[in-house]
Amino acid sequence: MRVSEGVPKGRIVELYNPGMFQEREEVIVFTRDELSRTYNSIKEQIDHINNIDLFFNRGEEWKLIGYWPKILASVYLLDRNLDSLLKKEPLQCYLDACLFNIIGSSHRNVAVSKRKVSAQLKLPI
Amino acid sequence: MRYSYGIMDRRKILLYSPHLFLSGDDLLVFPTKDFNKWHGDIKKYVDGLYQINSNNMEKTKSINITGFNLALGVLNNIRKEVEQMFDPEKIYDFSYLYISTLDEKYKKQKGNYYTNDMRRCDIKIPVKPKIAPWMKYNNMMEIVNQVSQDFASLEKSGERKK
Numbered sequence: 001m002r003v004s005e006g007v008p009k010g011r012i013v014e015l016y017n018p019g020m021f022q023e024r025e026e027v028i029v030f031t032r033d034e035l036s037r038t039y040n041s042i043k044e045q046i047d048h049i050n051n052i053d054l055f056f057n058r059g060e061e062w063k064l065i066g067y068w069p070k071i072l073a074s075v076y077l078l079d080r081n082l083d084s085l086l087k088k089e090p091l092q093c094y095l096d097a098c099l100f101n102i103i104g105s106s107h108r109n110v111a112v113s114k115r116k117v118s119a120q121l122k123l124p125i
Numbered sequence: 126m127r128y129s130y131g132i133m134d135r136r137k138i139l140l141y142s143p144h145l146f147l148s149g150d151d152l153l154v155f156p157t158k159d160f161n162k163w164h165g166d167i168k169k170y171v172d173g174l175y176q177i178n179s180n181n182m183e184k185t186k187s188i189n190i191t192g193f194n195l196a197l198g199v200l201n202n203i204r205k206e207v208e209q210m211f212d213p214e215k216i217y218d219f220s221y222l223y224i225s226t227l228d229e230k231y232k233k234q235k236g237n238y239y240t241n242d243m244r245r246c247d248i249k250i251p252v253k254p255k256i257a258p259w260m261k262y263n264n265m266m267e268i269v270n271q272v273s274q275d276f277a278s279l280e281k282s283g284e285r286k287k
Contacts, residue, residue: 001156001159001160001163001209001210001211001212001215001217002155002156002159002213003154003155003210003211003213004153004154005151005153006153006154007150007152008146008148008150009148010148011140012134012137012138012139012140013131013137013138013140013152013154014137015137015138018133018136018137020213021133021156022133023133023135024132024133024134025132025156026131026132026156026157026158027131027132027133027138027154027155027156027157028128028129028131028154028155028156028157028160029128029129029131029138029140029146029152029153030126030127030152030153030155031127031146031151031152031153032150032151032152032153033151034126034127035126035153039207039210042207043207046200046203046207049197049200050204053197058190061189061190063246064188064189064190064193066240066242066243066244066245066246066247067243067246068181068187068188068193069235069239069240069242069243070243071196072234075171075174075178076232076234078171078203079171079232082167082168082171084126085126085128085164086126086128087126088126090126090127091126
């Protein structure tokens with residue numbers, strides 16, 4: 001697939017490789033970190049199933065019945081990741097990593113409730 | 126995931142929903158047609174995996190080695206597609222676009238994947254063990270050991286009685 005990197009400037013995106021696309025071609029734009037997160041997750045699931053296969057001894061066919069649900073769990077995650085590519089909902093893992101709110105709150109009540117959950121916010125992620 | 130469609134206009138891209146991105150974000154841009162085709166192709170293979178599993182959902186049947194090999198073949202295709210995502214020379218077949226219509230009930234994940242069967246694998250109890258010569262020998266030796274222990278304890282108690 002043809003791909004190019006770009007930087008947004010208001011309504012327009014400036015491309016590093018504009019020659020990749022034709023004039024008036026419709027394109028789809030992702031942020032790099034979110035796409036790479038999903039892409040790596042897909043690759044990880046595939047590698048996981050391949051590892052199961054590597055350590056699976058073909059002589060011990062009876063074990064397959066136990067390993068199959070494990071494989072399916074990976075397939076399920078892979079499917080989820082694929083779906084998340086074209087969904088508008090925010091990625092859950094991305095939200096988890098962004099618990100810290102950098103915008104200071106001026107309201108007093110908010111500050112009080114914020115202090116209450118401070119222990120939760122300090123959890124290592 | 127945040128994404129927006131856009132259109133090429135004088136060597137730049139006009140975004141349809143620019144509010145999603147901050148200035149300074151690192152963006153990746155794909156042609157929509159190619160991306161949808163790529164996505165559809167992988168969905169097709171994943172649906173194939175679910176179809177292999179559909180045999181497994183009937184109570185009397187379970188997965189066998191043929192199904193497993195088939196699933197690995199399909200998985201290999203997925204891996205190939207995923208790796209070719211950034212290959213600009215890959216040419217897609219645009220004559221059709223796969224849209225998944227598989228029933229949701231086949232896609233459901235059932236409970237915990239660590240099943241009784243997996244436990245059996247971990248503690249190494251074969252479902253239908255083939256009786257190998259070493260098993261016969263071990264079984265015999267267990268009986269012999271037990272008997273000799275019993276005899277030894279009997280002899281000890283007999284000596285004490287004397």
